[in-house]
Amino acid sequence: MELWYTEEQTDNVRLSIKVKEHLYTGKSDFQDVDVFESEEFGKFLTLDGLMMVTEKDEFIYHDMITHVAMATNPNVKNVLVIGGGDGGTVRELTRYPFIEKIDMVEIDKLVVDVSIEYLPITSSKLSDPRVNLYFEDGIEFVKNAKHKYDLILVDSTDPIGPGEGLFTNEFYTNCYNILSEDGILVNQSESPYYDQFSHEMKRAHSKIKNIFPISKVYQFHMPTYPSGHWLFGFASKKLDPIKDADFEKWTSLGIKTKYYNPQIHVGSFSLPTYVQEMLDNE
Numbered sequence: 001m002e003l004w005y006t007e008e009q010t011d012n013v014r015l016s017i018k019v020k021e022h023l024y025t026g027k028s029d030f031q032d033v034d035v036f037e038s039e040e041f042g043k044f045l046t047l048d049g050l051m052m053v054t055e056k057d058e059f060i061y062h063d064m065i066t067h068v069a070m071a072t073n074p075n076v077k078n079v080l081v082i083g084g085g086d087g088g089t090v091r092e093l094t095r096y097p098f099i100e101k102i103d104m105v106e107i108d109k110l111v112v113d114v115s116i117e118y119l120p121i122t123s124s125k126l127s128d129p130r131v132n133l134y135f136e137d138g139i140e141f142v143k144n145a146k147h148k149y150d151l152i153l154v155d156s157t158d159p160i161g162p163g164e165g166l167f168t169n170e171f172y173t174n175c176y177n178i179l180s181e182d183g184i185l186v187n188q189s190e191s192p193y194y195d196q197f198s199h200e201m202k203r204a205h206s207k208i209k210n211i212f213p214i215s216k217v218y219q220f221h222m223p224t225y226p227s228g229h230w231l232f233g234f235a236s237k238k239l240d241p242i243k244d245a246d247f248e249k250w251t252s253l254g255i256k257t258k259y260y261n262p263q264i265h266v267g268s269f270s271l272p273t274y275v276q277e278m279l280d281n282e
Contacts, residue, residue: 005036005044007051009226010194015051017041017224023118028110035118041224043118045086047111051224053086055121062122063260064220064268065232066092069151069184071250071265072234072241076150079103080178082138084155085111087123093153094125095255102131103149109135142174150180154187167200169207176211176237185235189217192275193227201231202282208235216241217279218268220259231275242266 003019017038024035034046042055053061066089070076077100081089085106093102104126106112112133115123126133134141138154152175156167175185189204191197201217209215212235222230234241247262271279 005038005046007046007049010196013194013226015224015226017044024114026110026114028108030108033108033110033114035114044224045111045115045119053088053119053122054224055119057223058086058088058122059258060220060222061230062088062092063257064218065089065153065155065186065188067250067255067257067260068218068232068234068241068265068268069153069186070096071247071262072236072239072245073150073182073184074246074249074253075182076184077101078147078149078180079151079153080142080145080149081105082142082152082154082156083107084153086115086119087112087126088121089153089155090128090131091122091125094128094130096253100130102128103134104131105134105136105138105141107135107137139168139171139174142171142178145174145178147178148180148183149178150183152179152183152185154185156188167204167207169211172208172211172235179237181237182239183237184239185212185233187233187235189231189233191225191227191230192272192278193229197226198278202278205233205279206282208233211235213237214240216269217271217275219271219275220268234269242269 004016005019006014006016019036019038021037026033031048037043044054045052079102081104190201214236216234217231219231
């Protein structure tokens, strides 16, 4: 008997992956958590039946959420990660020896526990001494934070359920307030391709650009996410991701990446015409 994981990416589109074994199933106070093993994508984690991370393509997402900002400001010392329970974003941050503190706020402890057990490829650096784990609501954490961060990475799920409040004016304003003057905000910005995702992409961008002096969107290719075409938002009080990027200093660090490089960095901000028009007209 064949076992398949099937995700309804829209009402009319499904992604199916042949599964070798269903390794884990559990339910937290927030969502259903499952881990599967497959031939093509290795082990992968789903939340409420939606794909979050696979062993095969996770490096793309985690490279792009982390290194674009770090190349723009290679002097980051204090970082806040909202979400990111699989640990992949933290893993990439720990590769920078000059980062002094990484606070990770994940509302669902079960996601972290399951990732540590089944996905060491992403969770292996959660034990780094610079990492502080907070199992609480990221929205409240940002609202009540007492000190500044040089970088905030919003590694969130889609704007439904636990992730819904991470796409609001209040949340983005609170992020602005706790960023240093050279601070950068990177947020998961959905996909431009299918209507239900592009709607959220436009809403997020319109809110952020009214709060931050610099607000841009960049793209990357994520095979297991709906349409494969996915976006991050980049916002800052004063640093432009192209004009102010210090590629010479970033390259001198000798960080070996599988997806990110300075050419990808520059090119990722060159959006297709239809995407740019969506953003301009919102």
